[in-house]
Amino acid sequence: MQQNAIAHIITDSAQRFGDKTALIIGDQRFSYARLEALSNQVANSLMASGVSTGDRVTLYGANAWEWVVSYYGVLKTGAVVNPINVMLTPEEVEFVVADCGAKAIIASKEKGLPLIGLESRSTVEKLILYGDDIPAEAIAFEQLIEGASETFTSPAIDTDALSTICYTSGTTGKPKGAMLSHKAVITNFMMTALMHGRCESDVFVTALPCPHVYGNVVMSGCFQSGGTLVLHSTFDPEQILESIETYRATVFDGVPTMYMYMLESPTLEQRDLSAMRLCAVGGQAMPLAKMKQVETRFACPLVELWGMTELAGLGTTFAHNGDYRHGSIGVSLPYTQAKIISTEDPSAEIPNGEIGELSIKGPMVMQGYFGNEAGTREVLSDDGWLRTGDVARIDDKGFITIVDRIKDMILTAGYNIYPAELENTIAAHPDVALVAVGPIPDELKGELAKAYIVLKQGAKPTGEEIISFCREHLAAYKVPRAVQFVDDVPKTSTGKIMRRELIGLHEAQQ
Numbered sequence: 001m002q003q004n005a006i007a008h009i010i011t012d013s014a015q016r017f018g019d020k021t022a023l024i025i026g027d028q029r030f031s032y033a034r035l036e037a038l039s040n041q042v043a044n045s046l047m048a049s050g051v052s053t054g055d056r057v058t059l060y061g062a063n064a065w066e067w068v069v070s071y072y073g074v075l076k077t078g079a080v081v082n083p084i085n086v087m088l089t090p091e092e093v094e095f096v097v098a099d100c101g102a103k104a105i106i107a108s109k110e111k112g113l114p115l116i117g118l119e120s121r122s123t124v125e126k127l128i129l130y131g132d133d134i135p136a137e138a139i140a141f142e143q144l145i146e147g148a149s150e151t152f153t154s155p156a157i158d159t160d161a162l163s164t165i166c167y168t169s170g171t172t173g174k175p176k177g178a179m180l181s182h183k184a185v186i187t188n189f190m191m192t193a194l195m196h197g198r199c200e201s202d203v204f205v206t207a208l209p210c211p212h213v214y215g216n217v218v219m220s221g222c223f224q225s226g227g228t229l230v231l232h233s234t235f236d237p238e239q240i241l242e243s244i245e246t247y248r249a250t251v252f253d254g255v256p257t258m259y260m261y262m263l264e265s266p267t268l269e270q271r272d273l274s275a276m277r278l279c280a281v282g283g284q285a286m287p288l289a290k291m292k293q294v295e296t297r298f299a300c301p302l303v304e305l306w307g308m309t310e311l312a313g314l315g316t317t318f319a320h321n322g323d324y325r326h327g328s329i330g331v332s333l334p335y336t337q338a339k340i341i342s343t344e345d346p347s348a349e350i351p352n353g354e355i356g357e358l359s360i361k362g363p364m365v366m367q368g369y370f371g372n373e374a375g376t377r378e379v380l381s382d383d384g385w386l387r388t389g390d391v392a393r394i395d396d397k398g399f400i401t402i403v404d405r406i407k408d409m410i411l412t413a414g415y416n417i418y419p420a421e422l423e424n425t426i427a428a429h430p431d432v433a434l435v436a437v438g439p440i441p442d443e444l445k446g447e448l449a450k451a452y453i454v455l456k457q458g459a460k461p462t463g464e465e466i467i468s469f470c471r472e473h474l475a476a477y478k479v480p481r482a483v484q485f486v487d488d489v490p491k492t493s494t495g496k497i498m499r500r501e502l503i504g505l506h507e508a509q510q
Helices: 008-017 032-048 065-076 090-100 109-115 141-145 182-196 213-225 237-246 256-263 288-298 373-379 419-426 463-473 503-509
Strands: 021-025 028-031 056-060 080-084 104-108 126-130 162-167 177-181 203-206 228-231 251-254 278-281 302-308 313-317 337-341 356-361 386-394 400-405 410-412 415-417 432-442 446-455 482-485
Touching: 008 032, 008 213, 021 032, 021 065, 028 032, 032 065, 032 141, 056 065, 056 090, 056 109, 065 080, 065 104, 080 090, 090 109, 090 162, 090 177, 104 109, 109 126, 126 141, 162 182, 177 182, 182 213, 182 302, 182 313, 203 213, 203 237, 213 228, 213 302, 213 313, 237 256, 251 256, 256 278, 256 288, 256 432, 278 288, 288 302, 337 386, 373 386, 400 419, 410 432, 410 446, 415 419, 419 432, 419 446, 419 463, 432 503, 463 482, 482 503
Parallel strands: 021 228, 056 080, 056 104, 080 162, 104 126, 203 228, 203 251, 251 278, 278 302, 446 482
Antiparallel strands: 021 028, 162 177, 302 313, 337 356, 356 386, 386 400, 410 415, 432 446
């Protein structure tokens, strides 16, 4: 069904919205008609160079207009897109490219230069770079599309066909390539748009990386609905606030750390954010105290969402015009089911109110991990239920609450400690701008919880004051045993805190 392919949303929207501004990035503006023409040029050039249905094409670069049109251009050919996290090293990229058997790479100059010569030791036949002064060993993006036709007729693409191989972060070993169909990706951004009321009158400001599934949902959801996307290549709190004010943004999507940094902006109180109708937050649990501050200062609802790579984006959220609750990730998206299963026996479902592992079923669930049947069997049942690795519970209203990642749990003398709970408590301290909790080794108890805190400007509490504050709100065994004040914490390309990297801050202090 050709109309059900991802790339055709640009074609359809170009017909519906024509010269309306679809994308703003820096000082450049692109209409829907222009995005259609540019992505058609990419598609024509790729097919002329030998890329065809089913081939894999890797995209490696920060948010840029070239990335956007390449994404849709690749998909128009019937090829499979492989979007790569910009934080991966050249060595890690080489593994991913070899694992999925990529035929071509389209990358930004700074990311692509270290990959020159990869063609001689991989399946890659072409390295295409965008930016200035591209060396002769690679193909310049401008050269690729120069003279190519701005019209293109896509081959018929089945909705169940593979569209994307998106690799997990690989924090517990080699990254795995989640295989996502056109139906999975389309269902996700369309159901997200339905739940959040995303429409053609919306202006979306985002710095979420387009290669990430959350960033992709925001991007494709905007273009499908006919809105305007104000895209930032990196997150800077002052630039984001300026964009929200300047472009009269109606929706902002981000991770908790983005909101926390914006809350600390010295210009926040002077900004005109009156056009905002909705803020959405995902990627990690956000402390309740900070969520309340966001709603007060942005004067609009802040709804939580939850998702993962293996779901092509979201799995749960709240309806923009319904009841919502801070601290909950909402309900499963339409056409999607959620249940809680035993962490010991995946076949056993847990009653409402009890804690277990969140499991999801629906059309956005991945087809499996590329070339990794063993890894697929570990998380995906024969009847389509995906084990998420998140500890959660469902209440009698159907609202789901994430307790924490199973792998982030700290085991102290037999007690289970969930970092998110400690972070939620510590974030309520008036001197705390940002907090992350991780384990440190202990000979007697195995692991202890340690808090890494970024303070608000001018604040000077002691570690003991923070611990005393925790004693007032937490059971004794949950209280962190150490506090370290830091300038920042390690984060992913989306701004999500990397708890497993916190130990490096601890070791540097020793």
